[in-house]
Amino acid sequence: MKTLIVKSLSIVAISAFMLSACSSDDDSDSDGNGDVPSVATFNFDTTDVSAYTRVDRMGMPAIATALISSKDDYNDANPTDDSAGTFVPEIITSLTTLHGALDEQLMGLGLTPCTVVGDGTGTCAEFAVPLILPDTLKLNTLEASGFPNGRQLTDPVIDVTLAVALLELTGDSAPHAPGALVGVLNPSENDKSFDGAFPFLATPH
DSSP, rough: OOHHHHHHHHHHHHHHHHHHHHHHHHHHHHHSSSOOOOOOOOOOOOOOOGGOOOOOSSSSTTHHHTSSSOOOHHSSSSSSHTTTTHHHHHHHHHHHHHHHHHHHHHHHOOOOOOOOOSSSHHHHHHHHHHHHEEEEEOOOSSSSOOOOBBTTTOOOHHHHHHHHHOOOOOTOOOOTTTTTTTTSSSSSSOOOOOOSSOOOOOOOO
């Protein structure tokens, strides 16, 4: 037992010495004036952006995942292609498929589906297209922050996106608001509180 205690104390002493040595090396001032540098220096890659290949673009959550089938072409494209309507026919086709599979269930839940028309004149496209095209995350600093104006950690972005794609949100007295599915399909909030300081994410489980 005595031998075990001596060995344990030796390990503690050696560890403390090593930590002290590391701290001394890392925290020592470089100019000898007694000040310890508080800002780290970084060497950033200056390679021109043209040298990179885009492998994914997803400004609006779930759009590329659920509504785009030609994903390689989509990732090779730019927001200017979105604004030009390049992917509108594909999005309309995907919306038609989704509504064919889900409208009956939505109505069974007392929800009113939006309408999909092949030429893009349906109410689904009327509300969704200005929001999802171009596929960028938009931020207007003159308006209140919160999805789709920016994206906060607490924003239920998938529920809102699904409501935009599936529910009737147009009209003078629209049957539903963009938040109609919040808490219906997914939990209404994260199961752990977010931190008030950077990086703000909740601690792991």
